[in-house]
Amino acid sequence: MSYLVPGSVDEALALLRDRQPTVVAGCTDVLPARRQGQPSGDILDVAQVPELRGIVRGPQGWRVGAAATWAEIAAAPLPPAFDALQQAAREVGAIQIQNAGTIAGNICNASPAADGVPPLLVLGAEVELASVAGRRRVPLEDFITGVRRTARASDELAVALHLPHPPSDAGGAFVKLGTRTSLVISIAMVAAVVRVAQGRIAWARLAVGACSPVARRLPAWEEELEGRSLEDVASLRPDASHLEGLAPIDDVRASAAYRIEAVRELCQRALMRALVSAAGGADAR
Secondary structure, three states: OOEEEEOHHHHHHHHHHHHHHEEEEEOOOOOHHHOOOOOOEEEEEEEOOOOOEEEEEEEOOOEEOOOOOOHHHHHOOOHHHHHHHHHHHHHHHHHHHHHHHHHHHHHHHHHOOOOOOOHHHHHOOOOOOEOOOOOEEEEHHHHHOOEEOOOOOOOOEEEEEEEEEEOOOOEEEEEOOOOOOOOOOEEEEEEEEEEOOOOEEEEEEEEEEEOOOOEOOOOHHHHHHHOEHHHOOOOOOOOOOOOOOOOOOOOOOOHHHHHHHHHHHHHHHHHHHHHHOOOOHHOOO
16 A cells, blocks of 8 residues: 655546555544454545635635635635535534544535535535546536536546636525434535525525435425525425435434425524625524
8 A cells, every 4th residue: 555645636647547546535534444453555635735725705706625624615715605515514523623624525525514615515615626637517406416426537637626616795604403413414404695685585595405315406496496585595494305415314314204294394593694794694604
């Protein structure tokens, strides 16, 4: 086994092509998945590659380096619509995990309960992939294809996530349900981004995690919310027709039926908190 530490993306891509190593950054998913005594191949540690670092605002939107940590994301000066992502960043394990775990690691691990995926979905994230042959961008909803499966080819490296500029009057929120208040795998989670105009919801985006093999948007519920007055929102809950596409399972954390009921409540809570965020309320931060 060799532990490879490239100094640039080009060097990392050449090593990835030639040696087919396991790519790591924070190792918060890779190390727990290893069984004691299991043989290990080459490791490619990309955590310090300069191009994979940083959170930058550009003309077309925000670029979040693949090796940006959750602690860095939580502390970054981002617009209110990103409140969902920053709140999720503070829910990813303990502070030690947040200091080491990376945003690209979270999506490339492709766990159904990955906290970062629902917020990134509602923000319209794209994943930038690089190989020796060139680069491409893949919408996040197409990047994660199943449980522990992604569209990343074996010779490709995730180098960044790209998020378009949200409207300045949009706000976001993230709500997570677990068996305790912190350091827990989700039973269900919901991320929301909403925009308000003249006392009504101009548009809304909501995504649910831990209730299907891949986190999913709720387009029928989003359509139902559009144009609704803010007075209506407090009494609204999605029904079964709004939750099509979800496929929760029974496991040690909760039953499928409980998860569906929890999602209905979490959708309403996330929506209300996103409205506070859109209004600039400190309670949403």
